[in-house]
Each structure stands twice: as structure tokens, then as C-alpha cells.
Amino acid sequence: MxxxxxxxxxxxxxxxxxxxxxxxxxxxxxxxxxxxxxxxxxxxxxxxxxHPATVTRPYSQNATPLEPPDHLSEGELHVFRKIKAELDPVKLEVQDISGGCGSMYALEIESAKFNGLTVIKQHKLVNSILADEIKSWHGVQLRTRPT
Structure with missing residues (x-):
């Protein structure tokens, strides 16, 4: 209602x-x-x-597998593929916000693997996946959401 x-x-x-x-x-x-x-x-x-207890809406489901956009740089593409392989996200956005030098990234990730985790644990999970890359970065902006 x-x-x-x-x-x-x-x-x-x-x-x-x-x-x-x-x-x-x-x-x-x-x-x-x-x-x-x-x-x-x-x-x-x-x-x-x-109506069943759980309603699935075909228009809200991600029908096609998540593919990287064409405009990603090499560094963005590397981060995109690594997160996609580990977290199988529904939504993933990777952006180099350092002006192109690859020292700072903004990441927005929505994944079912975040279900039941606090925001801090979600960020720790992403940080553990990108540990080698983060060592060479100046900073990272991270937004995570469970599906």
C-alpha cells in the first residue's frame, strides 16, 4: 500500500x-x-x-555482466578488473582524480559481498584487495554499498 x-x-x-x-x-x-x-x-x-514473499523485478536486475567503460585509463582499468574479479560487483565506478598521474582514485562499489558488513569492514575488504596498489597511491575516496 x-x-x-x-x-x-x-x-x-x-x-x-x-x-x-x-x-x-x-x-x-x-x-x-x-x-x-x-x-x-x-x-x-x-x-x-x-504475490510471492520476494519479488524480483527484471528491470532492476543487472542483466548484462559488468564491463569496463571505454574511457578508462590503464591504471583505472587495472583497478576495475581487480575489484570485479574479487567482489563481483553490481555497480563499479573507478576514476583517477589526481589529474591523470594515477596517485589518487575515487571508487564506488556496490556488491552482494558487502551484505551484513559494517562500512568499516567493507572498506577494509576493499583495502585488502587493493593493498599493493594503495601503497603507491597518495589517497583513495571509497564509497561502498551492499546490494
Whole structure:
């Protein structure tokens, strides 16, 4: 249900109550509220039975394997291939931000291997993969996200 419709339902229920309560406490669970649960239980069961618990959307899946862009320099391409081989990312962007000398890179990585890891552990994982390259760099900007 869209958030706007959920708010409308909750506000209708709050208006029917005799004692005033905060909107967030009145809308926490539907099972506590008989009029709302009775009215929507049959329709929600029929709607939920048609949809599986996990919905996969073909337009949000990465259908093609991740390929490096044509504009990458040799250093960027080396970093791209090394991260791609180790992390199998969904999204990977590598950019030399040192003006072309290869001493500083900006990396943006989105991978399933980051699931369940804190940001610090994600960065440590990337740093361990690129340990030899980072030794010769001046700095690195790193943005990581789990899928």
C-alpha cells in the first residue's frame, strides 16, 4: 500500500477513536484494531496470495555482466578488473582524480559481498584487495554499498 493511503486509513481510524492518541501509536499494528482489520482482512489476503514473499523485478536486475567503460585509463582499468574479479560487483565506478598521474582514485562499489558488513569492514575488504596498489597511491575516496 502506498504511504499516502496508509496515512489516510490511519487518520480515519484515529478520528473514530474516542480518546486522542498519536498517529504512530494508533497505526502500529492492524490486528489490534477490529474495524480496520475486519474491513481489510479479506482484501489483503487476496492481494498477498498473488504475490510471492520476494519479488524480483527484471528491470532492476543487472542483466548484462559488468564491463569496463571505454574511457578508462590503464591504471583505472587495472583497478576495475581487480575489484570485479574479487567482489563481483553490481555497480563499479573507478576514476583517477589526481589529474591523470594515477596517485589518487575515487571508487564506488556496490556488491552482494558487502551484505551484513559494517562500512568499516567493507572498506577494509576493499583495502585488502587493493593493498599493493594503495601503497603507491597518495589517497583513495571509497564509497561502498551492499546490494
Amino acid at each position: 502506498a504511504p499516502s493511503r496508509a496515512i489516510l486509513r490511519c487518520t480515519r481510524f484515529v478520528q473514530l477513536r474516542s480518546t486522542p492518541r498519536l498517529l504512530s501509536t494508533a497505526c502500529t499494528t492492524r490486528s489490534q484494531h477490529a474495524p480496520l482489520a475486519k474491513r481489510s482482512s479479506a482484501s489483503s489476503r487476496s492481494r498477498l496470495s498473488h
